[in-house]
Amino acid sequence: MKIAILTIGDELCIGQIINTNAAWMAQACTEIGGIVLRHITIKDGIDLLLNELHSLKKEYDCILMSGGLGPTHDDKTKETLLAYFNDALILHEPTLDSLKTRARLRGLPLNQRNMDQALVPSTCTVLENPRGTAPGMLFHVENVIYVSLPGVPSEMKGIMQDHVIPFLRKHIEQEQGKIPYYHTILTKGIPESALADLIGEPDLFLQKDESLAFLPSYQGVRLRLGILSIDPIQAQQRLMEIQAFLKNVIGEYVYGFGKASLLSVTTDLLIQKQCTISVVESCTGGLLGAEFTKQSGSSAYFIGGLQTYSNDLKMQLAHVAPESLEHFGAVSKEVAEEMAIGGRKVLKTTYCLSITGIAGPDGGTQVKPVGTVWIGLASEHEVVSKRFNFGNDRAINRERSVMQAIAMLHDALVS
Amino acid sequence: MKIAILTIGDELCIGQIINTNAAWMAQACTEIGGIVLRHITIKDGIDLLLNELHSLKKEYDCILMSGGLGPTHDDKTKETLLAYFNDALILHEPTLDSLKTRARLRGLPLNQRNMDQALVPSTCTVLENPRGTAPGMLFHVENVIYVSLPGVPSEMKGIMQDHVIPFLRKHIEQEQGKIPYYHTILTKGIPESALADLIGEPDLFLQKDESLAFLPSYQGVRLRLGILSIDPIQAQQRLMEIQAFLKNVIGEYVYGFGKASLLSVTTDLLIQKQCTISVVESCTGGLLGAEFTKQSGSSAYFIGGLQTYSNDLKMQLAHVAPESLEHFGAVSKEVAEEMAIGGRKVLKTTYCLSITGIAGPDGGTQVKPVGTVWIGLASEHEVVSKRFNFGNDRAINRERSVMQAIAMLHDALVS
Numbered sequence: 001m002k003i004a005i006l007t008i009g010d011e012l013c014i015g016q017i018i019n020t021n022a023a024w025m026a027q028a029c030t031e032i033g034g035i036v037l038r039h040i041t042i043k044d045g046i047d048l049l050l051n052e053l054h055s056l057k058k059e060y061d062c063i064l065m066s067g068g069l070g071p072t073h074d075d076k077t078k079e080t081l082l083a084y085f086n087d088a089l090i091l092h093e094p095t096l097d098s099l100k101t102r103a104r105l106r107g108l109p110l111n112q113r114n115m116d117q118a119l120v121p122s123t124c125t126v127l128e129n130p131r132g133t134a135p136g137m138l139f140h141v142e143n144v145i146y147v148s149l150p151g152v153p154s155e156m157k158g159i160m161q162d163h164v165i166p167f168l169r170k171h172i173e174q175e176q177g178k179i180p181y182y183h184t185i186l187t188k189g190i191p192e193s194a195l196a197d198l199i200g201e202p203d204l205f206l207q208k209d210e211s212l213a214f215l216p217s218y219q220g221v222r223l224r225l226g227i228l229s230i231d232p233i234q235a236q237q238r239l240m241e242i243q244a245f246l247k248n249v250i251g252e253y254v255y256g257f258g259k260a261s262l263l264s265v266t267t268d269l270l271i272q273k274q275c276t277i278s279v280v281e282s283c284t285g286g287l288l289g290a291e292f293t294k295q296s297g298s299s300a301y302f303i304g305g306l307q308t309y310s311n312d313l314k315m316q317l318a319h320v321a322p323e324s325l326e327h328f329g330a331v332s333k334e335v336a337e338e339m340a341i342g343g344r345k346v347l348k349t350t351y352c353l354s355i356t357g358i359a360g361p362d363g364g365t366q367v368k369p370v371g372t373v374w375i376g377l378a379s380e381h382e383v384v385s386k387r388f389n390f391g392n393d394r395a396i397n398r399e400r401s402v403m404q405a406i407a408m409l410h411d412a413l414v415s
Numbered sequence: 416m417k418i419a420i421l422t423i424g425d426e427l428c429i430g431q432i433i434n435t436n437a438a439w440m441a442q443a444c445t446e447i448g449g450i451v452l453r454h455i456t457i458k459d460g461i462d463l464l465l466n467e468l469h470s471l472k473k474e475y476d477c478i479l480m481s482g483g484l485g486p487t488h489d490d491k492t493k494e495t496l497l498a499y500f501n502d503a504l505i506l507h508e509p510t511l512d513s514l515k516t517r518a519r520l521r522g523l524p525l526n527q528r529n530m531d532q533a534l535v536p537s538t539c540t541v542l543e544n545p546r547g548t549a550p551g552m553l554f555h556v557e558n559v560i561y562v563s564l565p566g567v568p569s570e571m572k573g574i575m576q577d578h579v580i581p582f583l584r585k586h587i588e589q590e591q592g593k594i595p596y597y598h599t600i601l602t603k604g605i606p607e608s609a610l611a612d613l614i615g616e617p618d619l620f621l622q623k624d625e626s627l628a629f630l631p632s633y634q635g636v637r638l639r640l641g642i643l644s645i646d647p648i649q650a651q652q653r654l655m656e657i658q659a660f661l662k663n664v665i666g667e668y669v670y671g672f673g674k675a676s677l678l679s680v681t682t683d684l685l686i687q688k689q690c691t692i693s694v695v696e697s698c699t700g701g702l703l704g705a706e707f708t709k710q711s712g713s714s715a716y717f718i719g720g721l722q723t724y725s726n727d728l729k730m731q732l733a734h735v736a737p738e739s740l741e742h743f744g745a746v747s748k749e750v751a752e753e754m755a756i757g758g759r760k761v762l763k764t765t766y767c768l769s770i771t772g773i774a775g776p777d778g779g780t781q782v783k784p785v786g787t788v789w790i791g792l793a794s795e796h797e798v799v800s801k802r803f804n805f806g807n808d809r810a811i812n813r814e815r816s817v818m819q820a821i822a823m824l825h826d827a828l829v830s
Binding site: 010011012013014015016017018019020022023024025026027028029030036037038039040041042043048070071072073074105106108111113114131152154215279281283284285286287288289290291292293294296297298299302303304305306307308309310312313317346347348359360361362394395398 | 427428429430431432433434435437438439440441442443444445451452453454455456457458463606607608609611612616617628629630631639694696698699700701702703704705706707708709711712713714717718719720721722723724725727728732761762774775776777778804806808809810811813
């Protein structure tokens with residue numbers, strides 16, 4: 001199935017927002033064996049979209065659109081689809097009901113603009129959108145599948161997961177027999193090139209229709225095994241075979257599999273071992289605590305933390321010694337360790353992680369350049385600390401500090 | 416000048432990485448009056464790129480490419496450009512010198528793959544790339560400008576800033592009369608459709624070459640005014656005229672203009688008024704503190720906070736009364752207010768924001784469904800609190816809680 005992804009919106013075209021939808025849709029389609037050959041972004045406008053549809057339908061089996069379904073005058077997608085399919089609007093009662101319920105629950109009036117969202121082209125399949133007001137639409141005309149989705153990422157993703165992906169998956173299975181199956185091996189503590197050297201030439205252990213991709217990120221390198229197969233059970237067996245082979249070679253760097261993350265693996269270990277964690281954060285301002293609590297059920301391991309942004313609060317709340325701040329500075333091994341030790345006592349947890357650093361882009365010195373971060377980890381019998389430097393981008397610095405803190409906790413839990 | 420942005424790479428097409436280059440290039444071109452009408456992303460491949468160039472040159476004055484210039488076998492852009500322009504490679508001595516210097520400084524050998532980067536099509540203008548190994552290339556053939564840049568974002572941006580933008584700006588100035596000017600009005604506390612109702616039909620107050628776009632987000636709806644003009648001063652005056660008209664109608668919802676955000680406007684007010692802020696967070700786990708500290712210079716207003724995830728810590732650190740937790744529950748007006756009052760005393764700040772809620776997706780009850788959030792704001796003389804419900808998506812819930820907390824602080828600072 002050849003797929004084109006068509007994202008619509010002036011704000012995308014002029015670069016006011018980054019197009020995250022196209023990548024998300026492309027990845028979701030690729031995972032079920034769709035072949036995404038092209039992304040196109042155009043401005044809002046009936047003629048622009050009409051031209052694009054007329055030209056794309058000649059080459060593609062599926063055109064996935066997002067954007068232009070809002071209630072205001074610059075949203076033209078529905079109007080364009082009516083013209084393109086020579087269709088007329090009808091009222092979709094379930095959507096109107098859901099709009100009414102939504103409005104009632106939020107105590108908001110339902111104006112005409114919103115009610116118009118329940119009008120849909122008569123020939124489309126309506127794709128419910130419980131997260132927003134504009135439903136998705138699916139047309140299947142002359143062997144081409146057209147899907148139109150809202151531009152709001154959470155709404156687009158919800159409709160893709162609930163309706164579009166299952167629909168496309170079934171089609172792909174019927175048409176091409178073989179569909180892809182994937183399995184991911186998660187590694188940490190080793191760069192991509194060193195991992196590739198260890199693993200060696202993939203052709204030596206992979207057969208036809210099998211693939212191995214390296215996906216590097218801040219969280220470590222993920223290895224994605226792929227296999228094209230007509231048989232899910234056979235595919236699964238073969239994936240496990242390859243995984244076993246790879247674990248023999250790179251096992252010490254493997255921390256998990258599949259959709260797990262370093263966070264989920266680490267917090268699962270905390271729960272298993274009945275341990276708790278707390279945080280004392282300076283340059284990250286709360287980001288580490290936010291990370292630990294982004295998963296549902298986090299109260300099983302996360303107790304709380306101290307955002308000791310000022311030096312005064314480092315002393316007052318985490319009992320860091322004034323002398324340590326004075327002699328070594330707030331960004332130092334000594335202060336990081338005292339923050340972790342003090343936080344652990346105050347917050348009464350098995351482990352306490354601390355982060356103190358110069359997030360940037362200003363504030364660096366010769367000895368402690370921007371990006372210098374100390375991370376401490378206190379447990380009952382010891383405190384460990386590490387120095388990092390992630391460069392001078394403030395946001396990247398903070399994100400990587402959080403990931404490294406979790407990696408240090410993971411190290412402690414598996415050692 | 417009609418511009419198409421063409422990004423090249425398998426990893427973009429299958430959605431493995433998000434296309435930040437396209438947005439960056441589009442924004443840079445739009446700011447100098449280029450009209451970006453289309454973004455296209457295609458896989459690596461000579462025929463794909465040849466087809467695209469043949470079709471784009473019919474409609475566009477400028478084709479900006481990024482990607483496919485690396486040293487490995489899947490990088491095909493240079494080879495394609497040679498075929499497209501029927502050109503031949505020549506050695507570009509300054510590039511070779513710079514490659515040699517680079518290699519020497521880093522103590523790395525210069526292999527053939529890298530030296531080949533100094534071979535360029537004979538008819539192109541070479542755009543130096545001090546940040547990487549592949550130089551950019553510019554062709555000006557039959558009134559179409561073709562620019563090919565590396566896909567590495569920092570290298571692409573450097574060459575754009577140093578060479579491409581100045582070149583395009585000169586062309587646009589010479590060739591084009593009208594160029595676009597933009598101005599953004601930032602609103603909060605009103606949904607897109609209600610705002611559109613208040614403003615009414617844009618055609619009634621906009622003239623030819625003027626536009627109004629609604630850009631909704633969690634932070635509120637941004638209104639982008641656009642105007643095509645030959646005269647920057649006149650354009651600016653007219654934008655201010657339209658802004659004045661709109662402020663009359665929707666002024667109470669306007670919190671700022673241009674590139675500001677609710678966060679930056681709010682923290683600017685804190686600094687102006689010499690006020691400080693602290694936070695006491697439960698369901699957001701630190702996300703509000705992380706938001707306040709994501710800007711450089713945040714120590715001017717943000718002192719710190721307490722991540723009181725457990726009830727014990729709400730009592731121990733923020734001095735919430737045990738009776739309040741028992742009678743009203745952790746997610747209640749009373750507890751939110753006590754958290755803010757207690758936090759303000761402990762952390763010694765002008766204002767203290769508290770957030771306590773049921774982030775979801777589990778943990779709701781009939782009376783307090785998932786998504787129920789109480790936000791408190793304590794100042795010297797009073798404490799205010801508000802109840803929200805943002806639905807059952809944990810991540811959205813937490814993000815919107817953070818935005819609403821900042822909105823409450825903004826309200827307090829402007830009232």
